[in-house]
Amino acid sequence: MKLLQELYEFTDSLPSGVMIFSPEGAAVYANRTARELLGVVAEAAAPLDYFLAENGEPLLAENHPVAVALREGKASGWKMLGVQRASGYEPVWLRVQAAPVMSDSGVLQYLVVSLEDASEERRLKRELDEFRECRSSETPSGVFPAGPCGRMEANVLLARAVVEAREKEYPLAVCLLDLDMFKRLNQAFGRRCGDEVLQYVAETLGACLRPEDLFSRMNGGEFLVAMPGLTLKEAWQEMDRFRTQLASTVVPCTGRAASVSGGVVMMRDDEDAPALLERVDSLLYLAKLDGRNRIVPDSAI
Known part of the structure; x- marks a missing residue:
């Protein structure tokens, strides 16, 4: 996905994490803060399968905010999720929300995902x-x-x-x-x-x-x-x-x-x-x- 240079620079300087997903649920962009929170390097990260629910159990795919927003066609509620970056390390806890962006004709164009550090x-x-x-x-x-x-x-x-x-x-x-x-x-x-x-x-x-x-x-x-x-x-x-x-x-x-x-x-x-x-x-x-x-x-x- 090609972003305007000004938009790219703006999102990359935000203190909150921002990711963009395609209508198929594939991650196509992650700003600098999102990459730091998730422990990834690439701007377009693959869909993550190492999230934890708030109770510490592995998060079911259908309960991921991206899946919820795609399924319901509206913004998901904020969820506290853990990111298990590596085995043997404490997970990093995030507050995550996904919101669909629709065209004027009502067609889903992409999903915007917001991430905030919730460790404290x-x-x-x-x-x-x-x-x-x-x-x-x-x-x-x-x-x-x-x-x-x-x-x-x-x-x-x-x-x-x-x-x-x-x-x-x-x-x-x-x-x-x-x-x-x-x-x-x-x-x-x-x-x-x-x-x-x-x-x-x-x-x-x-x-x-x-x-x-x-x-x-x-x-x-x-x-x-x-x-x-x-x-x-x-x-x-x-x-x-x-x-x-x-x-x-x-x-x-x-x-x-x-x-x-x-x-x-x-x-x-x-x-x-x-x-x-x-x-x-x-x-x-x-x-x-x-x-x-x-x-x-x-x-x-």
Whole structure:
């Protein structure tokens, strides 16, 4: 198939994968991104028979988006498919859709197939499923999950927040909080009182946050907060209001106020969720060293 040079250059520069199939279902063109996603070299790749369905099983030929679009004469829905490039390697996961292009007289001319990298989406979905299994197997305690389940939930929350911030191109502020002297509190007043304090901290935190903010308990007395759309100064002010509110009210079971230390950072352009968490954790450590009951930002405000 001969394409206009301008069209060829345009499709070859797109960040999404584009393929063109003939009315017979043969692949006749794949742009650069599509070739990278599929692990092929030729611009016109042969029909691929190594796709996996979302459940990991080999995809039946009749369920391929190209076959669906040819059979139904309309765009297929988006499907998550795995590409098994080589035996022994993890598949690359893609979101794929095929749409027919018709002539003025209603004759099928070709199919356009769109491909998007869905590896991160697939990983997040798998982690969320694992978290749900973890939660269903633990004994309910009436407070936020701790240990592996709590950390898993917080990691999923942060990873989703990072992906959405990049897709929608807005800033993301992240805070890691830790209840001061939580281990000693448990030893002095018992775990039931410790749970009450955690519940009180969570309720106070939720009341201080905006509707679009998200938070999760990680482990022990740690809480992770994601604040989309805020500047560093705004995020620090929001967290410091929470810290002040917490420190000004007595928790019934202890007869004293609770306090938290924390760090606040802004997501950088080249930063993934683990690196972001590591950086905010270092600021939490600085807050503890600096006397506790304070929120430390990643730069002077």
